[in-house]
Amino acid sequence: MIYQLSFGDLLPYWDVLARGLAFTIILTAVSTVAGIGLGTAGAGARTFGPKWAGYAVGVYVELIRNTPFIVQLFFVFFGLPALGVKLTEAQAAFLAMVINLGAYSTEIIRAGIEAVPKGHIEAGLSLAMSRWEIFRYVVLKQAFMKVYPALSSQIIIVMLGSAVVSQISAEDLTYAANFIQSRNFRAFEAYFAVALLYLLLAIAMRAVLRGIGRLVFPKV
Amino acid sequence: MSLVSITDVRKSFGPVEVLKGVSMQVKRGDVVAIIGRSGSGKSTLLRCINGLESFQSGSISVDGLEVGNGKTDLRTLRRYVGMVFQQFNLFPHLTAGENIMLAPTVVAKTLKGEARHVAEQLLAKVGLEGKFDAYPSQLSGGQQQRVAIARALAMRPTVLLCDEITSALDPELVNEVLRVVEQLASEGMTLMLVTHEMRFARDVGTKLVFMHAGRVHEEGPPRELFANPQTPELAQFVSGLN
Numbered sequence: 001m002i003y004q005l006s007f008g009d010l011l012p013y014w015d016v017l018a019r020g021l022a023f024t025i026i027l028t029a030v031s032t033v034a035g036i037g038l039g040t041a042g043a044g045a046r047t048f049g050p051k052w053a054g055y056a057v058g059v060y061v062e063l064i065r066n067t068p069f070i071v072q073l074f075f076v077f078f079g080l081p082a083l084g085v086k087l088t089e090a091q092a093a094f095l096a097m098v099i100n101l102g103a104y105s106t107e108i109i110r111a112g113i114e115a116v117p118k119g120h121i122e123a124g125l126s127l128a129m130s131r132w133e134i135f136r137y138v139v140l141k142q143a144f145m146k147v148y149p150a151l152s153s154q155i156i157i158v159m160l161g162s163a164v165v166s167q168i169s170a171e172d173l174t175y176a177a178n179f180i181q182s183r184n185f186r187a188f189e190a191y192f193a194v195a196l197l198y199l200l201l202a203i204a205m206r207a208v209l210r211g212i213g214r215l216v217f218p219k220v
Numbered sequence: 221m222s223l224v225s226i227t228d229v230r231k232s233f234g235p236v237e238v239l240k241g242v243s244m245q246v247k248r249g250d251v252v253a254i255i256g257r258s259g260s261g262k263s264t265l266l267r268c269i270n271g272l273e274s275f276q277s278g279s280i281s282v283d284g285l286e287v288g289n290g291k292t293d294l295r296t297l298r299r300y301v302g303m304v305f306q307q308f309n310l311f312p313h314l315t316a317g318e319n320i321m322l323a324p325t326v327v328a329k330t331l332k333g334e335a336r337h338v339a340e341q342l343l344a345k346v347g348l349e350g351k352f353d354a355y356p357s358q359l360s361g362g363q364q365q366r367v368a369i370a371r372a373l374a375m376r377p378t379v380l381l382c383d384e385i386t387s388a389l390d391p392e393l394v395n396e397v398l399r400v401v402e403q404l405a406s407e408g409m410t411l412m413l414v415t416h417e418m419r420f421a422r423d424v425g426t427k428l429v430f431m432h433a434g435r436v437h438e439e440g441p442p443r444e445l446f447a448n449p450q451t452p453e454l455a456q457f458v459s460g461l462n
């Protein structure tokens with residue numbers, strides 16, 4: 001049996017694909033910024049914060065890193081309403097993504113913080129800086145410099161993993177493919193096109209992240 | 221009156237007692253060279269003075285500020301006590317100039333423009349004019365250490381602690397750093413140096429302290445001590461150097 005490829009059948013749905021792509025990009029961008037913010041706070045708490053805060057962050061990190069993302073997503077979308085927290089599909093997707101990246105980036109950034117030589121912290125102390133000032137001005141940027149490649153990879157992983165949010169009908173790129181193939185039965189074409197879009201998006205993101213790294217960090 | 225007054229300080233790391241009752245008086249303008257074998261407690265003593273290490277008993281005061289025992293806020297104390305380290309410890313993500321400006325702007329709340337002006341002056345003072353925008357990785361070890369000295373001076377300390385500041389340098393770079401320290405000494409800066417540079421200790425030091433086994437074993441004017449050590453331990457230490 002020979003399958004006749006017909007990518008032309010996707011054309012009428014170009015706007016669905018475009019909307020899905022836009023949602024995936026925005027979802028990734030927002031959860032990257034918020035997730036890394038959360039991860040920075042978590043890593044700071046684990047290394048420079050009080051003990052109890054470190055433990056609390058530890059529980060959060062292990063909870064998220066040892067459960068599947070789709071379960072976290074379902075918990076946020078289907079589970080939280082039982083507690084009276086009702087979220088739209090998009091809100092649930094954003095929240096789950098931020099919580100997920102927050103946990104992973106906490107550990108990545110913590111590794112960076114711990115790789116900063118102890119002598120730099122002592123130098124900061126000797127200059128009468130407070131622990132917060134040392135964290136903010138001495139440690140943080142160095143830590144990000146050290147783990148930036150790992151962090152970049154994690155952002156891409158999260159972007160690809162965001163396909164899962166289609167399972168709660170958040171209208172991302174994968175949702176678009178599901179939608180299109182359910183209408184025109186062109187599953188191969190729809191998923192092929194979407195796979196290609198993910199690939200291009202990942203390549204573009206790597207380039208952008210590398211560019212940001214060059215811009216922000218001195219060449220040392 | 222003494223600027224730095226150390227009385228019967230004891231310090232243990234676990235079961236190991238590193239400082240076994242150290243006492244020392246340092247006057248304003250003194251250049252104190254602390255020598256001794258590794259493990260004799262020199263660096264630990266220095267680190268106790270600015271509160272990087274705590275100690276179990278005894279007392280240290282700097283310009284009337286009591287160190288340790290929670291009596292003085294360590295941040296207040298450290299504004300008067302500068303420190304330079306063996307490993308330079310420059311912040312690699314900041315330029316030489318920014319390294320110097322950081323504490324004045326963040327801690328002392330000096331305005332950026334003024335801090336920059338001071339940083340440029342200090343760089344010139346340590347012979348590094350024009351290196352404001354260089355990153356530490358672009359500087360030699362001797363240059364990095366001179367930036368570290370300038371960074372400590374930017375907070376206008378009343379006493380500067382130098383913890384083996386030439387030990388990590390290639391031999392040909394040692395002198396450029398020592399010249400800066402010598403200049404500071406001639407300007408009247410109070411200095412406490414843990415050092416292995418015996419010629420420097422003899423020629424620039426106003427006071428020599430020989431530490432041995434966690435105690436001040438012998439102290440006095442450097443030339444006299446080197447020429448005429450009173451204890452066999454110092455005699456052996458001095459003779460072993462040449």
